[in-house]
């Protein structure tokens with residue numbers, strides 16, 4: 644695979660004791676399966692989610708009410724701020740229960756995230772393939788994220804690229820992803 648574009652920075656196995664954090668969050672977060680509406684069609688989100696932050700967050704017709712970050716994630720958020728030199732005030736957690744859970748190609752480009760947001764993504768549990776596609780060229784990258792990896796997406800990562808975690812028929816265990824974001828209400 645060619646090297647990822649510079650606006651994506653990858654830190655393998657960055658989280659301490661990732662299995663413990665994974666177990667704690669699978670049990671402890673308030674997971675929901677929301678309905679999303681895209682192009683007039685309403686379907687259940689193909690994964691579980693939990694939004695934590697000071698403001699409500701609306702995407703694909705889903706409204707997420709504000710909810711505080713648990714202390715373990717507030718500490719992780721501070722460490723990621725120090726590593727990435729960016730501030731965050733919210734976190735979206737996704738739980739991919741098995742290979743039939745997924746997230747389609749998208750950019751995290753909601754107006755409330757501002758121009759050129761820095762988004763920090765932590766992946767726990769089983770590895771799943773993460774795809775990046777450059778909008779202008781169609782060039783694609785694919786790599787595995789899980790087991791405590793950190794991916795910082797900054798600069799043009801949202802304006803110039805899309806990303807996804809596709810479904811897989813490979814037998815895979817659950818994977819939990821956290822994306823820390825700075826949200827301007």
Ligand SMILES: O=C(O)CCC(=O)C(=O)O
Pocket residue numbers: 735737746751764766773788806807808820822
């Ligand atoms: O699970 C992942 O690695 C990506 C999640 C994601 O792109 C998102 O929540 O916006």
Ligand SMILES: [Fe+2]
Pocket residue numbers: 749750751806
């Ligand atoms: Fe995303």
